[in-house]
Amino acid sequence: MRVIFANRYFYPDQSATSRVVSSVAFGLARRGFDVTVVSSREIHNQRDVVLPAKEIVGGVTIRRLSTTRFGRHSLLGRGVDYLFFHALAFFWMICNISFDDIAVICTDPPLLSVTSGLALRWKNAVMVNWIMDLFPEAAIELGYFARFKKTARLMLVLRDWSLRSRGLCICPTDTMAEYITRRGFRKDHVIVSHHWSDGEEIRPVERAQNSLRRKWGIESAFVVGYSGNFGRAHEFETMLGAAERLKADENIRFLMIGGGHHLSAVTAKARTDDLRNILFRPLQPIENLSESLGAADVHLVSLLPLLEHCVIPSKFYGILAAGRATIFIGDPKGEVARVIQKTGCGLHVDLGDMDGLTRAIRYLRDNPAICRSMGARARQLLTSEYSRDGAIDAWCRIITSIAALDLPSRHVSRGVSP
Incomplete structure (x- = not known):
């Protein structure tokens, strides 16, 4: 057989x-x-x-x-x-x-x-x-x-x-x-x-030991990450709206890693709105995944609610492996939102709630112990369930x-x- x-x-x-x-x-x-x-x-x-x-x-x-x-x-x-x-x-x-x-x-x-x-x-x-x-x-x-x-x-x-x-x-x-x-x-x-996700391949990396944070000039910032496919199943207006509201806050940076269908539109919007707080980088090689995912303090995951029964945002599992908190943008009854609510490994905001996302980012920035605790729960969830x-x-x-x-x-x- x-x-x-x-x-x-x-x-x-x-x-x-x-x-x-x-x-x-x-x-x-x-x-x-x-x-x-x-x-x-x-x-x-x-x-x-x-x-x-x-x-x-x-x-x-x-x-x-x-x-x-x-x-x-x-x-x-x-x-x-x-x-x-x-x-x-x-x-x-x-x-x-x-x-x-x-x-x-x-x-x-x-x-x-x-x-x-x-x-x-x-x-x-x-x-x-x-x-x-x-x-x-x-x-x-x-x-x-x-x-x-x-x-x-x-x-x-x-x-x-x-x-x-x-x-x-x-x-x-x-x-x-x-x-x-x-x-x-x-x-x-x-x-x-x-x-x-493979917990041996992707491991938590402390901020102070992360060479990519130094290389990209974001050592001291609170970094909000997006890593993976900029695909049709995902939504970016909420993130861009929050970046617009936070662009005067020099302590908060957005790190966008990856490529895909919506990347050109997102980069064009960032240029048009002068969102200098957004840093774009290409997908990183597999040997850099731990540091790439660990470069962010919290990651964004989005999914259009009408696709909840069709698609799973697989980037979520890499975030768990990296020991980072997740802010999910989408259906509160969706798969990722339910996991977050049950385990406390992140936060949820509704699609289009730019003010809510802004508040969530500031909350985690201003409460680093809570943010780290969510990341620890994420890694524990990976080892126990995923x-x-x-x-x-x-x-x-x-x-x-x-x-x-x-x-x-x-x-x-x-x-x-x-």
């Missing part, structure tokens, strides 16, 4: 889905499972890099497919890249998968479970749908199918058909799992396995439970809680 992961990006790529899939794949290989990964030969946002077609790393067999490389700069080019990966992954599975394999199908590219489902049903193999971002719901909520409602309905039908394949659905949040079950799936077919080893243990139980079933008569409804 092999465990086969399919995702467009994999190690050494450092994008969010790649890091999560890579962590599980390498973890299962260390526990003695026979693991194969099907991915592309690309590094996210690095079109000049071409990875080897075949490679064994950390006990994991990697099979990389040579797809088109138009990149993420246009929807048409991205769509072509998606289609080629779909087609090549389908034919790879038809040629290489056996009935006793367990295929873990991720959600990059979108609807990969549909084409993979066709191949896996043909081969009578088990499919575990690992849903990280829910498509087409996320695109529908963002308005991309406003003029193509029939296409959206067809995608929903196809996606739901694929989720009914022999195996399980794994969701990263209770909110997403509840949504899936409301669409008619049995509760024992849908399980929750939270995302996590650790890498805990996640690998859960995946071992899931895969072992599926493998223990009588393979010719496995049923989709026989789930297992991690």
